[in-house]
Amino acid sequence: MTPSSPAMPTLVLRGIILLAFALTLLHQLGVLPTEAERAGWIGLIAPVFYLWAFWAGSAVFTRTTRKTEFGPALVDGLNQMGAGLMLGAWFAILGEPAFRHLTENGFTSLTGLQTELSLSNLVLAFTGLILVLLAQRGRQLRAQLDAIV
Numbered sequence: 001m002t003p004s005s006p007a008m009p010t011l012v013l014r015g016i017i018l019l020a021f022a023l024t025l026l027h028q029l030g031v032l033p034t035e036a037e038r039a040g041w042i043g044l045i046a047p048v049f050y051l052w053a054f055w056a057g058s059a060v061f062t063r064t065t066r067k068t069e070f071g072p073a074l075v076d077g078l079n080q081m082g083a084g085l086m087l088g089a090w091f092a093i094l095g096e097p098a099f100r101h102l103t104e105n106g107f108t109s110l111t112g113l114q115t116e117l118s119l120s121n122l123v124l125a126f127t128g129l130i131l132v133l134l135a136q137r138g139r140q141l142r143a144q145l146d147a148i149v
Contacts, residue, residue, distance in 0.1 A: 016045055042099045046092040053084025075138040082131030089125035
């Protein structure tokens with residue numbers, strides 16, 4: 001499956017659900033002895049999104065090496081890179097603190113909203129947004145060029 005495949009976000013989402021299920025199962029079985037170890041696995045979810053973004057980026061660079069035009073495949077790659085960076089950053093900002101809190105208190109309650117607003121997370125989210133907007137602008141320019149020709 002190529003990184004520009006439309007099924008890639010579905011696979012990433014399935015991977016996250018599977019990871020959450022595995023963590024819950026391991027917790028119930030008592031395999032993970034400490035809260036620190038349980039909470040440590042949650043830190044791997046945001047990098048999965050970053051890996052997806054870099055995978056899509058490598059496909060974009062492969063296409064530009066072949067000297068293909070700035071077409072739909074490149075725009076889709078930019079869009080996926082941006083989406084991966086944004087999803088990873090927002091999960092690191094909102095999702096990871098919430099899941100860490102849940103695992104630390106034994107999945108009993110989630111009170112309040114905990115965030116991890118660091119400069120690196122915000123820069124990654126903003127960079128992802130720029131890539132998504134750039135891809136959107138590329139689609140618009142392509143449509144205008146196609147209308148002229």
